[in-house]
Amino acid sequence: MTINRSRRRFIGRVAAGGASLLSTRTAVSAAQAPASPQRAAVAAGSRKPAMLGGAPVRTTAFPSWPVQDSREEQALTSVLRSGKWGRGVGDQVTAFERQYATATGAANCLATANGTSALLTTLSALGVGPGDEVIVPPYTFVATVNVVLMLHALPVFVDSDLETFQIDARKVAAAITDRTRVIMPVHLGGSVADMDTIMAAAVARDIPVVEDACQSHLAQWKGRHVGSIGKAGCFSFQASKNLNSGEGGAVITSDRALANRAYAFHNNSRGHAGGDFAYGAAGLNLRLTEFQAALLMAQMTRLEAQARQRESNAAYLTSQLSQIPGITPAAMYPGTTRNAYHLYMFRYDPKAFADLSRAAFVKALGAEGITSGTGYSPLDKEPFLTNTLKGRGYQRIYGAAELQRLTERNRCPQNDRLCAEAVWLYQTMLIGPRQDMDDIVDAVRTIHAHAGEIARQS
Numbered sequence: 001m002t003i004n005r006s007r008r009r010f011i012g013r014v015a016a017g018g019a020s021l022l023s024t025r026t027a028v029s030a031a032q033a034p035a036s037p038q039r040a041a042v043a044a045g046s047r048k049p050a051m052l053g054g055a056p057v058r059t060t061a062f063p064s065w066p067v068q069d070s071r072e073e074q075a076l077t078s079v080l081r082s083g084k085w086g087r088g089v090g091d092q093v094t095a096f097e098r099q100y101a102t103a104t105g106a107a108n109c110l111a112t113a114n115g116t117s118a119l120l121t122t123l124s125a126l127g128v129g130p131g132d133e134v135i136v137p138p139y140t141f142v143a144t145v146n147v148v149l150m151l152h153a154l155p156v157f158v159d160s161d162l163e164t165f166q167i168d169a170r171k172v173a174a175a176i177t178d179r180t181r182v183i184m185p186v187h188l189g190g191s192v193a194d195m196d197t198i199m200a201a202a203v204a205r206d207i208p209v210v211e212d213a214c215q216s217h218l219a220q221w222k223g224r225h226v227g228s229i230g231k232a233g234c235f236s237f238q239a240s241k242n243l244n245s246g247e248g249g250a251v252i253t254s255d256r257a258l259a260n261r262a263y264a265f266h267n268n269s270r271g272h273a274g275g276d277f278a279y280g281a282a283g284l285n286l287r288l289t290e291f292q293a294a295l296l297m298a299q300m301t302r303l304e305a306q307a308r309q310r311e312s313n314a315a316y317l318t319s320q321l322s323q324i325p326g327i328t329p330a331a332m333y334p335g336t337t338r339n340a341y342h343l344y345m346f347r348y349d350p351k352a353f354a355d356l357s358r359a360a361f362v363k364a365l366g367a368e369g370i371t372s373g374t375g376y377s378p379l380d381k382e383p384f385l386t387n388t389l390k391g392r393g394y395q396r397i398y399g400a401a402e403l404q405r406l407t408e409r410n411r412c413p414q415n416d417r418l419c420a421e422a423v424w425l426y427q428t429m430l431i432g433p434r435q436d437m438d439d440i441v442d443a444v445r446t447i448h449a450h451a452g453e454i455a456r457q458s
């Protein structure tokens with residue numbers, strides 16, 4: 001669990017609410033509620049919270065990440081000894097691509113240097129450029145938006161759905177204009193965006209959908225793997241991800257022509273033959289190495305079992321946390337047949353915790369040995385975006401008036417609220433035993449029972 005706390009804090013929760021949502025509260029049987037005397041005592045608030053001098057719930061770490069053994073060692077040493085370290089000379093990258101295509105039900109898979117380059121490659125292969133608009137959610141890692149900016153296109157935000165933490169698919173159709181070149185939903189936190197509504201809006205206007213599935217390995221919508229529903233899907237294998245090679249990425253698509261353009265783009269515009277020096281378009285070197293591919297295939301041997309453990313623990317956690325006033329776990333859309341739980345996300349309401357602020361709640365959880373975070377800030381207000389739009393290139397391409405209109409279109413009040421209320425737990429906390437979930441629940445219950453005292457002391 002030492003990995004990306006400082007780099008990225010992803011936790012996903014979807015809060016149930018709309019009629020179209022499957023409440024994760026109701027998804028788990030009440031029979032799973034813990035009945036041990038210890039839990040009952042904690043529920044009654046008898047334990048003193050660590051913030052008030054009590055013993056912390058946990059003194060041992062959650063499972064460490066990445067998980068590795070002799071499989072990874074053998075994979076890496078075998079590439080090392082082969083002397084074939086790069087794509088083109090070795091066969092590991094192509095072998096991984098075949099495996100990942102099979103695992104996701106895609107006809108084609110292209111491995112890339114990371115998730116950011118998977119997105120950039122896909123948008124480039126779809127011809128996104130200056131003058132185009134790309135619809136994105138505001139509640140995501142910055143890379144989703146950065147790739148649009150790198151291509152000098154306009155990121156158009158569609159507000160978040162407070163209940164699910166995903167893009168509010170009901171608002172996508174209204175955001176489409178004649179300039180919309182791509183719709184790029186994110187399957188945030190391992191859960192799944194409302195793909196039926198998004199695909200309906202996209203098909204009606206013949207606009208390709210690129211699924212940013214960087215956080216959602218093995219997640220499914222109505223039995224289909226995320227990334228295989230739209231025109232293309234992009235994945236990240238960065239160190240925090242449920243499938244990890246330190247860095248790495250992949251594009252999957254059923255469109256062979258798109259796959260070929262993507263391959264050329266990621267290979268400095270050279271096609272599969274690779275040997276010639278004739279270039280049909282601009283490109284970059286965004287290739288995965290043989291070492292990373294070998295590591296990924298070793299990691300994939302545990303992917304399914306880890307995914308099952310996360311699902312089972314997350315369902316139990318939801319059944320327990322939902323009973324605590326002020327805690328609203330993220331809901332899933334009914335079409336979500338599998339959540340990858342890269343993050344476990346919930347909304348926190350200080351009013352139910354004697355006005356204990358979210359920051360103080362997270363600190364109190366930390367004192368109990370439970371690491372959590374507050375998630376993303378509103379991307380539409382971040383300097384990376386405002387400064388880019390104010391920059392020389394954007395002002396030349398679009399002009400001040402149009403960029404001002406974009407800023408007004410890009411306001412996302414629901415997302416502002418989500419960013420203020422979210423609390424994240426991390427995927428590695430979900431791969432251990434059920435007792436780990438009980439510890440999390442104990443900590444939250446104890447803080448709830450003593451929230452007034454903790455607030456006075458904070």
Ligand SMILES: Cc1ncc(COP(=O)(O)O)c(C=O)c1O
Nearest residue numbers: 114115116141143144214236238
């Ligand atoms: C939603 C989302 N999109 C894109 C990326 C970019 O992936 P990478 O870090 O592998 O470049 C990430 C990874 O953190 C992500 O979470």
